Amino acid sequence: MFDFLKRGRLIRRGLASRKMRRRQSRGELTRTLESSAYIKMLIFAMFAGGLAFLVFSGQQPEPTKNFLIALLVLATAITQLWINQPKSFAQNSRILLVFVVIFVQLAVTKLLLVICNSGNYRFLRPEMAGLITPYALAPLVLSVLLGRQHGLYAAFFVSLWGSMLFGPIDAPLLITSLISGFTAVSLTLQVRRRSKLIRAGFYVGLAIWLLSLTFGLIGPINWFYPVANDWGMLGLQSALAIGNGIVTATIAGGALPMLENLFGITTDISWLEASDLNHPLLRRMTIEAPGTYHHSLVVANLAEAAAEAVGANATLCRVCAYFHDVGKLVKPEYFTENMSFERNPHDDLAPTMSALIIIAHVKEGVDLALKHRLNQ
Structure with a gap:
């Protein structure tokens, strides 16, 4: 109950979105x-x-x-x-x-x-x-x-x-x-x-x-x-x-x-199969958010190298890095790696609204991941 009231107060101040994060249906x-x-x-x-x-x-x-x-x-x-x-x-x-x-x-x-x-x-x-x-x-x-x-x-x-x-x-x-x-x-x-x-x-x-x-x-x-x-x-x-x-x-x-x-x-075999760059979300990212796509590839290489150095699951880290920013596909032009040099869309928004758009890409990413049945 208190979480609901707190969320309502944040929404009225423009610091939270009315949209709820998609969750797995588990009763x-x-x-x-x-x-x-x-x-x-x-x-x-x-x-x-x-x-x-x-x-x-x-x-x-x-x-x-x-x-x-x-x-x-x-x-x-x-x-x-x-x-x-x-x-x-x-x-x-x-x-x-x-x-x-x-x-x-x-x-x-x-x-x-x-x-x-x-x-x-x-x-x-x-x-x-x-x-x-x-x-x-x-x-x-x-x-x-x-x-x-x-x-x-x-x-x-x-x-x-x-x-x-x-x-x-x-x-x-x-x-x-x-x-x-x-x-x-x-x-x-x-x-x-x-x-x-x-x-x-x-x-x-x-x-x-x-x-x-x-x-x-x-x-x-x-x-x-x-x-x-x-x-x-x-x-x-x-x-x-x-x-x-x-x-x-x-x-x-x-x-x-x-x-x-x-x-x-999810086994390592499935993680490796999920690393195919022809996945619909990644192909969409190359067209709609090329800056985010390049950033994700760089992060994937860094994550894989770090995982190998400490003995973690390098394949899992690489695949998760590919998809960690898919939520930016909803409003790609509001993120700096995809902005044009001519215009910054945040100039026309209040600071709270800009923050809301940036923060919301996490929820949007979870929503897209569940919709496309990404591995967990």
């Missing part, structure tokens, strides 16, 4: 759902139900024991997220994203296991399930979307749960999953192009191949009598292992735009 219900403890409990309960379905489905010895172990791992995962990632734990959308991505990997792993055990496919034998499991899917996606810590979190816990889907906890598969996940996270610390995801996928596939060779998932190989080896099968197994990483990275790259839109996250 009270959405804010409540984002932080509700009941929603958190529902997400965890649904994930536990999903684990029960995966563990009890199919032929598996001692499913009850494995499910109890999976629940203990879930309790550990929740506690670890609460202690080490308090910001993510406070946002139900982040919790949902983490556990949905992990569950998708577990579900795909279980599906591939069932297909390999069915015997309906000649080349997909039960022992090949470990070669085509998408070990790095959740670590790749969460590392790019939420950062390294979330990627490591996913790599650790999805490996524990995934190893239970093959029956008793399988140490070689657990180690393969952990190392593959850690490899994926280490290669996606700063992903600015989708092609880097494919490169990371290749190295993940190489890691899977080496570990599978070490643990005997590929072979057997008779090193002393090479003629006795089935080189065709060995080649197929090697192609499946290396192709596993590449296909996983391709799927992760395709899923990123959808997940960004659903959960309101």
